[in-house]
Amino acid sequence: MAREKELTMTTILPRKDVVIVGLGWTGSILAHELTDQGLDVLAIERGPWRDTATDFNIGYAQDELRYSVRRDLFLQPAVETMTMRNDPSQTALPMRDFGSFLPGNGVGGAGVHWNGHTWRFWDSDFQIKTNLTKRYGAARIADLQVEDWGVTGAEMEPYYDQFEYLAGISGKAGNIKGKLQEGGNPFEDPRSRDYPNPPMEMTYAPTLFADVGRSIGLHPFPTPSANMSRTYVNPLGITMGQCTYCGFCERFGCANYSKSSAQTTILPVLMKKANFEVRTDSEVLHVDLAPGGKSARGVTYVDTSGQEFFQPTDLVLLCAYGLHNARLMMLSGIGKIYDPATGEGTVGRNYCYQTNAGVQVFFDDKNFNPFIAAGALGQTIDDYNGDAFDHGGLDFVGGAGINCIPTNGRPIGTRPTLPGTPKWGSAWKKATVAGYKSTLGYSSQGSSYATRTNYLDLDPTYKDRFGRPLMRMTFDFPDNDIRMSNYLCDRMEDIAKAFGGKQYSVGRRKKGWDSVPYQSTHNTGGVIMGTDPKKSAVNSFLQSWDVPNVFVIGASAFPQNAGKNPTGTVGALAYRAADGIRNHYLRNPGAPLVQA
C-alpha cells in the first residue's frame, strides 16, 4: 500500500549534490562550506523563513507573553512532540506541551532564541572513559555507560576556534598555548588564540558573585558569550552590532543583530550563492535508502500543500535538532534502534541531559536592576566542573559550572520571593516588590552521564500529524548525577554564606525528572559518535557507520553531556564534519572515512 501511494502521489524532483535537513546552526555551516566547495546544496527546513527585520522586529520583540510564555518562535507540540517516562516500567505519555526543554523551529533553529553561552568541552570530557578509568578505576563508572568520543581536545581546537570567530564570541582566554592568562578560566584546555571579542561589560550581580567567589579562593571568569561586547565583523564579512543589554535574549530573536545565529553570521552570504537553495515549511519524513540499505538515494518530504516530494541526492546531512536527528534515523531505518534489555543497537543510545540546581540570595539593601541583562552576560566558576577537581575521595564522577548569569527581569517569569511566600494576595504582592530588584541567583549546570536505561526509541501508541510514531524518551537523573549535583549544591552554599545576604535558598535536584518546569534545552545523544560501530551510530566525522552517505550533525552525537552548554561543541563538530567531507569524503564519495 505504502509503495503504491508513493508511486501515485510523490513528485520526483531533479537531483541535488547535497540535501541538508534543517537550516539552523549546523545546516548553515555545512551549507556554506559545501557550496564553497562548488556543490549544489539544497536545505529543507520544516519551519518558516525567519529574519531579523521582519520576525525579530525592534517594535515588538520585547513581548514576554508572546515569545517567552506562548513560545512563538519554538516548535509547537502539534507539529511534533515526544512521549516521556522516567523508567522502562512506566507507560510513556506525550508531552502535550513542551516544558522542561523547548526545541526550535524554522530557519536558524534554536540558534535564534538561545542565550549564547559558548563553551569548549575539555580533553578530559572527550576521552572521558579512558580518563576516569585511569584516574579512579573501572569500578567507579560501572553503573554508567560513558563512552569516549573518538576525538581529542587538541583535535577539536581548530574547529572550536573557527566557530568562535564565525560567531564573534566575547570572552577572556584562560590558557593560550599552555600559558595561563590572568582573568580567564584556568581550567580550560589550551587554545590557539584569545576570543575574537573582549568580555561583556558586567552588571552588578555577576560582579559581586566574582568578588565573593575570589574571596573564598575560587576562580571566576567572564562567561564566553555570543552576545557582542562590541561591533564585530566576522570572517565572512558580516557585521554584528554591540549588545544593548535589553534582557530579551533567551526565547527571543535579537532585533539588534547582537546575538550570533545563522541569521547574523552566515545567511546573508549563503543566501546569495547561486548553488544554494532552501525550501521552507517543508518537513522531511524520512531518508530513502537504496535496495540493500547501504546507501541513501534521497529524502521524502511534504510541503504545506500536503504534496509529497522525493528529492534525489548523493549526500544527506541530518542537521535537525539532535532529538529530531535521532527520530529521523529511526524512521528511516538507518542503524538499529537501541534495546536496553540486550544493550544492542546504537540509535537512541546514551540519551543525556543536564543536571541543574540553583541558589537564590536575598538582600535588603541592593538593587541589581535585573532587566539590564543579556543571555550570556555573567561569570562562571569552573573549579568543580568535569574532572577539574579530584574525585578520589568522592562518591561520584562529573561536575558542574557554577554560573551567575542573570538573563532577564521579565516579570511574568522572573519574580523571586523569599521561601514560604504565598502565591497570591497582598502578602504575595509585597514580597514580590521586595524581591524583584534585590535578589541574586546563580546555578550549577551539571554534567549528565549515560546509563543503560536512559534512551530514545519509537513510541508504540502515539503518532504525529502524518501518522508516524512519536519518539519515546525514557529518562531519569542517574544516582551518580544526583550525588554530583548535591555536592555542587554544598559548594554553592559555601558561596551563599560568603555573600552575607539576609537569607538564601538552595533548590536541589531530585530524582524523578519532571517534564513540566523548564530546565534546559540541552538534550544530547541518541546518534552518538565513537570508535566502535557496536556502541556508536556515527564515526568521529559524524558519518553513519551503516549508511556512509548520511552524516548526522548536532548534539545527537554527544556520547554524554558535560557541565556546559552544548552549542560551542555542536558548532565545532559541524566544522569537523565539513572538513571531513570537503577534504576526505569527496575524494571517494560513499566510502567510510573511518574503517570500523
Next chain:
Amino acid sequence: MDRHNTVQLSRRLFLSSVAMFTVTATSASFARSLSGSLPWAPMSSDPPMQVVSGGWQFFTPQEAALVEAIVDRIVPADDLSMGGKEAGCAVYIDRQLTGAFGTSSRLYTQGPFLPGLPTQGYQGEANPAQRYRVGLASIDAFLKQRDGKTFAELQPADQDAFLAAMEAGKVDLPNGVKAPGFFGLLLQNTMEGFFADPVYGGNKDMVSWRMLGFPGARYDYRDHVSKHNQPYPRPPVSIEGSPEWLVKRS
C-alpha cells in the same frame, strides 16, 4: 518570478486541502523555495493584535463577574497597586480564551488520553476554554449550594478562604473539576494578564511594571550597565508606547 508562482500555487493547494492538515504556525506560512538573495518583502512583519477592551468575547456576563471577582483577590487592590479587575486581568483572560491558547491549537491533542504521572504534565482532553467553562460553573454551583451566594457576594475574607481551599485541594467541586488544577490555571493566567504587555488587555497603564520598577519594552540599557546598585531613572514603555509621550512638556 518562479518563486512567486510557487508560493501562489502552494497557497491555493493549501486552501483546497486544508482539512488534511492542522495549521500550527503562528501566522500561517507556506512552503517556499528561496535562493539567490535574502527574501525581502515590505510590510511583512507580524506585530501583535492590540486588545480593545469593552464587552466579553468568551465569558458570559455571569462568568465575567466571577472571574473579575477572583482576579481581584489574586491581585488585590492595596497601597502597592490597583486590583486585578481594574488592571484588566479578566479582559486579558477573555481574549486569550478565544485564541490559540484557549483552544490548545498549538499543543499535542491526539489521544488516547490516559491518567499520567505528575512528571508527565497535563494529560486531560479539555482545552483551557473548556476548563474555564466547566470550572467556573462548578464554582458557582458549589457556592450556591454551600452558601446560597455567588463568589462575588462573599466577603473578601471568605473569598480568600475559598480560593485557598481550592489551591490546597480542600474543596470538592462538582462535575469532576479538580480544584487545585483549575486554581493553578486561574493563577497562571491572572499573573500573565497582570504582568504582560498592556497590548494584551491587562496591566493597565503598565501598573505592575511601575510597581516593580520594570522599564518594559525598552531595548538599550548601555548607559546604565555600569551604574551598579543605582536605580534606573526612566519610566516604563509598552509595545503600544507610553502615556508620557503624549504629555505636552512646558
